[in-house]
Each structure stands twice: as structure tokens, then as C-alpha cells.
Amino acid sequence: MEHSSLNETESLNGTFSSGQIGVEETIKKSSGFSLFMDLLSGACVPDNLWRDRMFRVKYAVRTLLHPLDTLKVLNKMASEPVWQEAFSIQTKLPSKIHKPYLHLGLPSAGRADALVDHYEFVKSLENVQMRNTFLSEKGNTVTQFTGKDGEAFRVVLGSIGKSEREGEANMFLYMEDTLLAALTFSIVQRPEGPTMIVGGFQGAHRSTPHEVIKQATKSCYGLFPKRLLLESLQRVAAETGVQRILAVSDTGHVFRSLRYRHRKKNVFVASYNEFWDSISATPYSPALYDVPLELPRKPMEEIASKKRSEYRKRYTLLDELHESTASLLKS
Structure with missing residues (x-):
């Protein structure tokens, strides 16, 4: 497994499956709700897991249980490039708040806050590399x-x-x-x-x-x-x-x-x-x-x-x- 040193870092440009909505188009989505609909319909397919209809159905049901927290994350993903870069690697990012995350006892609102906080911190780093x-x-x-x-x-x-x-x-x-x-x-x-x-x-x-x-x-x-x-x-x-x-x-x-x-x-x-x-x-x-x-x-x-x-x-x-x-x- 090879790893570059820090001063050799380049920004990632994740790619989605051919024929599906890609990175740039997803970034330009006007709202988290439109991104949600693309994920649910199969128009946006980050990886093969999202091709599974049952996985998408479960995602929809869990979103209904935590609508505000899910949309908080999706709105960030729809509007900020740093989130899209993360999404190209962390393909389950939209669903992370639906399951136990980070430590025991963290509710869905806390999970959403933790995700937002982390990527806001990353975005705020002055050292681009x-x-x-x-x-x-x-x-x-x-x-x-x-x-x-x-x-x-x-x-x-x-x-x-x-x-x-x-x-x-x-x-x-x-x-x-x-x-x-x-x-x-x-x-x-x-x-x-x-x-x-x-x-x-x-x-x-x-x-x-x-x-x-x-x-x-x-x-x-x-x-x-x-x-x-x-x-x-x-x-x-x-x-x-x-x-x-x-x-x-x-x-x-x-x-x-x-x-x-x-x-x-x-x-x-x-x-x-x-x-x-x-x-x-x-x-x-x-x-x-x-x-x-x-x-x-x-x-x-x-x-x-x-x-x-x-x-x-x-x-x-x-x-x-x-x-x-x-x-x-x-x-």
C-alpha cells in the first residue's frame, strides 16, 4: 500500500459511475431534498451499494424517522465541494446519522452535528495540502x-x-x-x-x-x-x-x-x-x-x-x- 508524503498531496476528484449524476452535477444541486430524490431514485449512484433497491428503501424509511437531521447533512452535501470530495470516498455518508456513530449514546442530531463539525473544520484549515x-x-x-x-x-x-x-x-x-x-x-x-x-x-x-x-x-x-x-x-x-x-x-x-x-x-x-x-x-x-x-x-x-x-x-x-x-x- 503506497502513500504519498504530505507535500505531494493533490485534491481528490472522485468519480461516479458512468451514466449517472457525477461530482460536479451533484455539487450544483440546489437542495438536500433534490439530492435525496436522486439517491432514492437511483439517478445518483456513488457505488454499487446504492444500486440495491432494498438499501435505498431502508434509507428512505430511516430518513422519515430523522428528516431534519438527514436534510442537514444532505444540504451540506448538495452545496459544498468539500462534502462531495468526502462523498466520493465515504459513500455511506448520507446514511451515517441513521446508525450508531462515533461513540455510544450519540443521538441522530448529535451525529449530524459531528459530521457537519468535522467537515467545517477540514474546510477551515488554512494549509490547503x-x-x-x-x-x-x-x-x-x-x-x-x-x-x-x-x-x-x-x-x-x-x-x-x-x-x-x-x-x-x-x-x-x-x-x-x-x-x-x-x-x-x-x-x-x-x-x-x-x-x-x-x-x-x-x-x-x-x-x-x-x-x-x-x-x-x-x-x-x-x-x-x-x-x-x-x-x-x-x-x-x-x-x-x-x-x-x-x-x-x-x-x-x-x-x-x-x-x-x-x-x-x-x-x-x-x-x-x-x-x-x-x-x-x-x-x-x-x-x-x-x-x-x-x-x-x-x-x-x-x-x-x-x-x-x-x-x-x-x-x-x-x-x-x-x-x-x-x-x-x-x-
Whole structure:
């Protein structure tokens, strides 16, 4: 899987099926209602799922249950190019508010607000390349660093269309071409300012040999992959003006809802709570943790002398990670 670096980003121009209403025509739609009618009739077909008549019927019924919230999203999609770029990747975007989204307990109005907030935030980014990265289907490299044995690590940010129930943006940590960790988030508006909500955070796929994880951790002086990915996320937050980071708890993940509880019961192989507790996050609500914007570092004088060399190397690697992220995001 290839990813360009941030300064190689180009704006996406998603394409729809031949013979159907395309991107430019959809942008020019006068209202969300006309877009709704095109989706319902099959005149607008973002992907094959929308060709399924039963899917469209279910979408219509759910829209009748949440008409104002659905139209709030569709009106944005009908009038703003940033939404159409997102729609070319997130083809279920019109229906996201109809199902559990981001975290447990969020009503349809909250889901609509979260979607609007995220894309308003993306649209407001002054760095055009950064804005396009948030809409990139392939993703762009926002962090690069080297392990102690020469392994190449990188973090990729984009809108890959994965884990769509958990948010709009995806981040992935790779060692060479091996995926080590992934998270999904959206950025919403809170009284304190822009707030990241991490809706999902996973380690390596279960098929990844445990020896690979051990090698990656050893190469990073004992820093686990999820910790490294979180550090990169925190730098993205700092560089984009995010004021707070919230993250789902074990009980707050959308797959804990009645809708998904049985189908997704094997998804959780590690505890969210244990990880958040390990990095000094604090409970914010039953569904969310409050994650520090910057993780504290233990002072050298509090570290046993025999371990200080390892910790210095660890902190040097983290500094390299931070500098790389800041540099790539500003380029």
C-alpha cells in the first residue's frame, strides 16, 4: 500500500459511475431534498451499494424517522465541494446519522452535528495540502522516523473509508509495509474549541506474527506501536489547533450498541480502558476518556540509573517523531 508524503498531496476528484449524476452535477444541486430524490431514485449512484433497491428503501424509511437531521447533512452535501470530495470516498455518508456513530449514546442530531463539525473544520484549515490530506483516499505520510536497527516507520493520515462507524479520518502506523496500529477520529466543536473524538483504536491485525510486534517495540526502545501512533495524533492535534482529545472507552464504542453487540463481539481483543489508563487519560463520561494533549515524560532523576540510557534513546526517538510530524504538516 503506497502513500504519498504530505507535500505531494493533490485534491481528490472522485468519480461516479458512468451514466449517472457525477461530482460536479451533484455539487450544483440546489437542495438536500433534490439530492435525496436522486439517491432514492437511483439517478445518483456513488457505488454499487446504492444500486440495491432494498438499501435505498431502508434509507428512505430511516430518513422519515430523522428528516431534519438527514436534510442537514444532505444540504451540506448538495452545496459544498468539500462534502462531495468526502462523498466520493465515504459513500455511506448520507446514511451515517441513521446508525450508531462515533461513540455510544450519540443521538441522530448529535451525529449530524459531528459530521457537519468535522467537515467545517477540514474546510477551515488554512494549509490547503493539509486540508486535502484529510480528504485523501490513499492517505499521506505525516510522520517518518527510523528504528534503532534501521527499520522505516511511518504514519499515514487520510480518509481511507475504513471503520466508517468510528469517525471520518484514519491514521495508520507502519513498520516498512506491516500495519502495526490504526485509529479513527472526527473533529467536533465543543465549548472549549475543536475537539478530537477517537472512535476506534486498534493494534496490529491478529494475523500479524507476535514476533513482528516485539521487533517493532524493541526497535523503538520499548515504546509500543499504539503509543507511537497516539504521539503522532497529538502532534496533528497541536498543529491544527485542536484543544481537546476525547476517546471511546470499552463501553462507549459503537459496537457495544445493541445493533452490533452480537455481530461484532469478536472485534475487541484488547481493552481500551487499560490503554487509556496506562497513558494517564481520565474518565470523562461512561462512554469517553479525556486524553492528555501531550503525554508526560518521567524525569531522568526518577529513573533507575541502569535504565536511563534506554529512556534517553526513547525520548530522542519521540522528539524525532514530533519534529517529523510538525515538519511534514507545515510543508
